[in-house]
Each structure stands twice: as C-alpha cells, then as structure tokens.
Amino acid sequence: MNAPSNAAWWTESVTYQIYVRSFADSDGDGVGDLNGIRSRLPYLRELGVDAVWLTPCYPSPQHDHGYDVADYTDIEPAYGTLHDFDRLVAEAHGLGLRVLLDIVPNHCSVEHPWFRAALAAGPGSPERERFHFRPGDGDDPPNNWRSMFGGPAWQRTPDGEWFLHLFTPEQPDWNWNHPDVVEMFEGVLRFWLDRGVDGFRIDAAQGLHKDPELPDVADPFEEERIADATNVHAWNRPEVHEVYRAWRRIADEYAARDGSDRPLIGEITGIGKRHLHEYVQPDQLHQGFFWDLLDSPFDAEAFATTIRRGQEQAARTGAPVTWVLGNHDTVRVATRYGGGAPGAGPGDIEAGTARARAAALLALALPGAVYIYQGEELALPEVVDLPLDRITDPIYWRTEGRRLGRDGCRIPLPWNGTTAPFGFSGTPHTWLPQPLSFARHTVEHAQSDPASTWHLYRQALRLRRDLLADAGPLQLLPAPPGALVFRRGHGFTCALNTGDAPVDAPHPGTPLLSSAPLPDGKLPADTAAWWTD
Incomplete structure (x- = not known):
C-alpha cells in the first residue's frame, strides 16, 4: 500500500x-x-x-x-x-x-563481494580501483590519516598494499571516482x-569523495580526539554535490x-x-x-x-x-x-x-x-x-x-x-x-x-499537528534572564525557563501544555509551556 x-x-x-x-x-x-x-x-x-x-x-x-x-x-x-x-x-x-x-x-563491509574480489585480485587490479588501495611508505601506511574511531585509517593486506577506512578496518571506504x-x-x-x-x-x-592525492594532514590526531570529521582531504569535497x-x-x-x-x-x-x-x-x-x-x-x-x-x-x-x-x-x-x-x-x-x-x-x-x-x-x-x-x-x-x-x-x-x-x-x-x-x-x-x-509527547504531537501546521514563522520575544519566549502565527506562545528560579509566565490563563505544573502564574525552573490566544 x-x-x-x-x-x-x-x-x-x-x-x-x-x-x-x-x-x-x-x-x-x-x-x-x-x-x-x-x-x-x-x-x-x-x-x-x-x-x-x-x-x-x-x-x-x-x-x-x-x-x-x-x-x-x-x-x-x-x-x-x-x-x-x-x-x-x-x-x-x-x-x-x-x-x-x-x-x-561512504564505506561498506570487508564482506562485501566487491571488496572480497578486490582482495583476491591483488595489487594493480581493476577490482581494487573501486576502493582506495595504495602501496605503503616502506612499512608505514600511505599517509598519516587517523580513523575517527581511533587508530590509523589504513589497514595492510597480506600482499603488502593498504586500504583506506575512515571508521573501522572492517569498513573500507568506497572510491566514488569509480563509475x-x-x-x-x-x-x-x-x-x-x-x-x-x-x-x-x-x-x-x-x-564519499577524497582528495585523489591523499596528502598528509597537519594534525592527524584531531579527528580521533574530538570524534568528528575535520580532515579537509577526506570530508566535504566539492565533488560530493x-x-x-x-x-x-x-x-x-x-x-x-x-x-x-x-x-x-x-x-x-x-x-x-x-x-x-x-x-x-x-x-x-x-x-x-x-x-x-x-x-x-x-x-x-x-x-x-x-x-x-x-x-x-x-x-x-x-x-x-x-x-x-x-x-x-x-x-x-x-x-x-x-x-x-x-x-x-x-x-x-x-x-x-x-x-x-x-x-x-x-x-x-x-x-x-x-x-x-x-x-x-x-x-x-x-x-x-x-x-x-x-x-x-x-x-x-x-x-x-x-x-x-x-x-x-x-x-x-x-x-x-x-x-x-x-x-x-x-x-x-x-x-x-x-x-x-x-x-x-x-x-x-x-x-x-x-x-x-510519554503522555507529554503524545499531547504535544497532537497539538503540534492541530495548531502549528500552518502557524508560520517564529518571533523571539523579550524574556526575563534565563528564559526564552517566542510566538508563532497570531496566537501560539512557547516559553522555556532554564534558570534557577521561577519567572512570571509570559501569557495569561491556563497553558495548553506544560512540562511541569505552573503554580500561581509562574514558570518554574527547568520547565516549558505552550499557550494559545
């Protein structure tokens, strides 16, 4: 269906x-x-x-x-x-x-049929061109790249070549220059x-795309330290678009x-x-x-x-x-x-x-x-x-x-x-x-x-569908220190208090929904609420 x-x-x-x-x-x-x-x-x-x-x-x-x-x-x-x-x-x-x-x-498994065929075919084979296989620098890998998951970004094969993996050695990177x-x-x-x-x-x-020259990076350990993509030769290449x-x-x-x-x-x-x-x-x-x-x-x-x-x-x-x-x-x-x-x-x-x-x-x-x-x-x-x-x-x-x-x-x-x-x-x-x-x-x-x-999510999802589908853009409003208030459309208000003490609620009346009770017209710490005019 x-x-x-x-x-x-x-x-x-x-x-x-x-x-x-x-x-x-x-x-x-x-x-x-x-x-x-x-x-x-x-x-x-x-x-x-x-x-x-x-x-x-x-x-x-x-x-x-x-x-x-x-x-x-x-x-x-x-x-x-x-x-x-x-x-x-x-x-x-x-x-x-x-x-x-x-x-x-970006990558597959070492068990993918194309990668297994590449290993079997050996250095210089067309099968290896679908991945990034390179000879090493003596006993060292082709460059100084590190895996985001830790360790070198290269794994050596029994025949002496190395293949690139930006994550684990069991996840070889595809060569997206290959048709x-x-x-x-x-x-x-x-x-x-x-x-x-x-x-x-x-x-x-x-x-996906890598700099075909695979040059060294200035700080090879940066990605490993911060667990995020920083290697300009391996990420965000213009060809990916x-x-x-x-x-x-x-x-x-x-x-x-x-x-x-x-x-x-x-x-x-x-x-x-x-x-x-x-x-x-x-x-x-x-x-x-x-x-x-x-x-x-x-x-x-x-x-x-x-x-x-x-x-x-x-x-x-x-x-x-x-x-x-x-x-x-x-x-x-x-x-x-x-x-x-x-x-x-x-x-x-x-x-x-x-x-x-x-x-x-x-x-x-x-x-x-x-x-x-x-x-x-x-x-x-x-x-x-x-x-x-x-x-x-x-x-x-x-x-x-x-x-x-x-x-x-x-x-x-x-x-x-x-x-x-x-x-x-x-x-x-x-x-x-x-x-x-x-x-x-x-x-x-x-x-x-x-x-x-669970009930908070369920109610919020229902109200979102009923009230906000066509509510239009958002306007941030003045708010007390530690609070955030915005309106959408002509009648919906959301307020959040991240401070340590209650603040005055920005809207009169009873809220449609709140993440905690709102006593005496106050918005307590660590609380958000929705109102409608």
Missing part, C-alpha cells in the same frame, strides 16, 4: 528513529528485528509520529552494528527477510506512517524505492509518479556543518540534520542563538530546519542535561529528566521537521555503567577504553514488566543488558501515568 500522497509532507514531519537491534525482538534471540518493529507500529501510530527511520538492516557482519554493509539490496538474516521488510512497509503505510531507510555510501560505485548506489536507491521506501537518511553524507544532484533526480522521478516526495536527509557533521546550506538545495538534499540544538547546553541564551541560526539556515536554503535532540550516537538527552555520561556517572537524573521534557516542548514548537530517537518519549536515561565485558562499540576497543562509546544509548527498549527483558524479547539475555532501573521507564508504566513523558 502506498503512503499518503503529500508532496511536502517532510517539511513539518516528526520522524521516530528506530535502532533496529534495540526496538523489539520477535524471535527470542535477544536482538531486535523487523517483525518486532512491525508488531509495535500501532504504538508509534498512537504516539502520533509521521514517519519512522530504520537504522541499517542490510546483511552485515555487525562490526559496527549494520554500518558495515555486506549487501545493499537484502536484509540481515538476524533481522528477517525481504518479505518481512515488505510487510513492515505495507503495514506502516496502512497506519499512515512513512518509512525512511538508512543508506551508507561502478556511482552506478551501483543509484541502483540501490531504485531497488528500495521500488519496494515502497519513502526516503533515505544518508550516513556520513559529507564523505554531483552525487546528490544525481540522487535528487532519482528521488524526484519517483515523487512525480504519485505526488509524494522521497526526501533525502543528510548526516552532515564536522567541517560539513558550516556548509550545510550547500547540501540542502532544491537540486540536492531535501534536509540535513541541524546539530546546533543537540549541541546546545540547556541554556535560554544558547537556545535563542540556535533558533536564530536555524532561521538563517532556512532563509539561506529555502528548506525548513531539521531539529534533533538526540540519536544513536550521542548520550541520551535526560542524562546529558543532568551532567551524566559514560565514565562520568548518571548525573542528576531528576533535573536531567525535567530539562529533557522541557526541551522536547521547545523542539516540537519550532517550525520545521523534528527527529525523535527511540526512548526519548520515555525519558530513558543513558546506561553509564555497562560491564566492560559487555561493551560492543568498536570505538571503545579501538581507543583502548579512552572513549566508552555509544552502547549506553542503544540498550534494548523496555516495554512492560518489572524485570529484564521488560517485554523486549523472549529471553533475558539481550544483546546489551538492561538495568533494573528500566522498570521505571517501561512503556506500560508510562502509559498508565497521565503525567509521564
């Missing part, structure tokens, strides 16, 4: 990110799968989101949990089959939900669009068939952030994640600056901003705002949760699209004390424990009950262990509590 027809549906949409391994397990092996997701689609419809984004579900040896792709046109057996995928898309469309698929064009690579990925887009996919999130979208112009033509071709856009959403990080406007263009990407909100501290002045930058971005590109508070690569919002993190402890959970609720109302009141990471609607905290023998993130191992990695935000979701696996699976031995504290964060518990974060 086709998704509802609406060319511009993505401009104000709310998309729910599903980390496939951790959403719901249908077969009792402790790993999430497509049929598990399918069984929970009514939950997402009830919550009120417009679309779902699935992290990579292709065949993969799982060295980076699916971001090392062995086959771009099939399904990882642990997650199901193509038939299961087709049923998922059909049932999602039947519920009015669109489905976005993660595509990984086979260009043609293959255009075929991949068509394969999934023909199966009903409604758009793509593009992993490491500022990557031709890739997305070709992809946009394909997306527009499918949109013309039924009047519904197939948006392309770029993960553009590091040096690419400053050039987001060059990617989000009428002939390239529809959207690019606007990281300023995720990167901002819980501070009214910082949020106001972020909103102004977002407005400038929208004016510059002609496309709405794509807001995001969290994802599968960052410390969960409730923990981050409470000062906690892996290796640093849980922080102030109570304060962090209050701030996460308030930030959710802020994000959902802004003009543009919003992406929600699974579990944010449950105020799920980061698991900061995973046993070291259960850590699976390659970042931890490649940095020798200096960075604990991202496992803490990827713990399987708790659905019901008081003990593991909390309804996630038929086995308590889930791929990452769930803490006992998850009993306080189950969907069952949240839905039974009218004051829960």
